[in-house]
Amino acid sequence: MTQDPDAVNPFWDFSLALYRRPGVESLCLALQDNHGVNVNLLLWSCWLETRTVTLDADLLAAAQRLVQDWDQRVVTPLRQARRAVRKGNWETPGPSLLAQCKRLELEAEQVQQQWLYQLAVSGERRPAEGAAKVAAVGENVEFFLAAAGVSPRRSAVELLAGGIQAIDRG
Numbered sequence: 583m584t585q586d587p588d589a590v591n592p593f594w595d596f597s598l599a600l601y602r603r604p605g606v607e608s609l610c611l612a613l614q615d616n617h618g619v620n621v622n623l624l625l626w627s628c629w630l631e632t633r634t635v636t637l638d639a640d641l642l643a644a645a646q647r648l649v650q651d652w653d654q655r656v657v658t659p660l661r662q663a664r665r666a667v668r669k670g671n672w673e674t675p676g677p678s679l680l681a682q683c684k685r686l687e688l689e690a691e692q693v694q695q696q697w698l699y700q701l702a703v704s705g706e707r708r709p710a711e712g713a714a715k716v717a718a719v720g721e722n723v724e725f726f727l728a729a730a731g732v733s734p735r736r737s738a739v740e741l742l743a744g745g746i747q748a749i750d751r752g
Contacts, residue, residue, distance in 0.1 A: 593699040594692055596632065596749070597625045603745035609738055617732045620646075620653060622691055626698045627726040628742050635702060637722040642729055645701055649694045657694060660687040 601607055613619035623645060627637050635641070664683035720739040727738070 591692075591696055591699045593626065593629045593702070594695050596629045597622070597695060599749045600625060600628060600742070600745045603741075603748055605741050606745050609741055613727075613730075613732065613738075617730060619727070619730050619732060620649065622649065622653075622694050622698060624723070624726060626695070626702070627722040628746060630702060631722050632746065633702060637725050639729070641701075642726065645698055648697050648701060652690070652694055652697075657687065657690045660690055 601610065610619075610621045610624060613624065614621050623642075626645065630637055630641075660683065664680065664687050667680050667683050720743055723739045723742055727733070727735075
């Protein structure tokens with residue numbers, strides 16, 4: 583698949599807004615670092631509910647197949663490089679190297695999110711409304727975390743659902 587950098591992607595916009603909500607970034611990074619959770623798939627499971635799409639085993643497997651190789655060969659090594667530059671005990675050429683590493687990592691994640699967006703809209707449905715949307719988000723997040731081998735934590739689900747409510751009001 584190719585990535586058009588100018589392609590419209592409501593999932594990317596949603597992810598940026600949700601990730602900026604208080605507590606969401608730290609939750610996502612903890613799940614990523616402690617449990618190996620793919621944050622883009624986690625955010626996608628939330629976004630799917632805003633589209634009234636229930637995440638099931640078949641859809642999750644298709645999404646995992648779609649992004650797995652890219653994640654392992656591109657996104658994860660870029661993340662490791664960024665973290666190495668940030669935490670390294672050597673002198674770096676300056677903050678521009680760290681900024682370039684971060685930009686490349688985000689661009690690689692944006693490619694992954696474009697693929698996930700295309701997978702989701704291939705079965706487009708109308709958006710859910712209000713409380714039904716938030717209740718459904720909990721179901722997808724719990725399903726996703728269970729599939730990832732992480733015990734669903736009510737606080738994680740509530741944090742993500744609250745972030746989505748705030749985005750909807752904003």
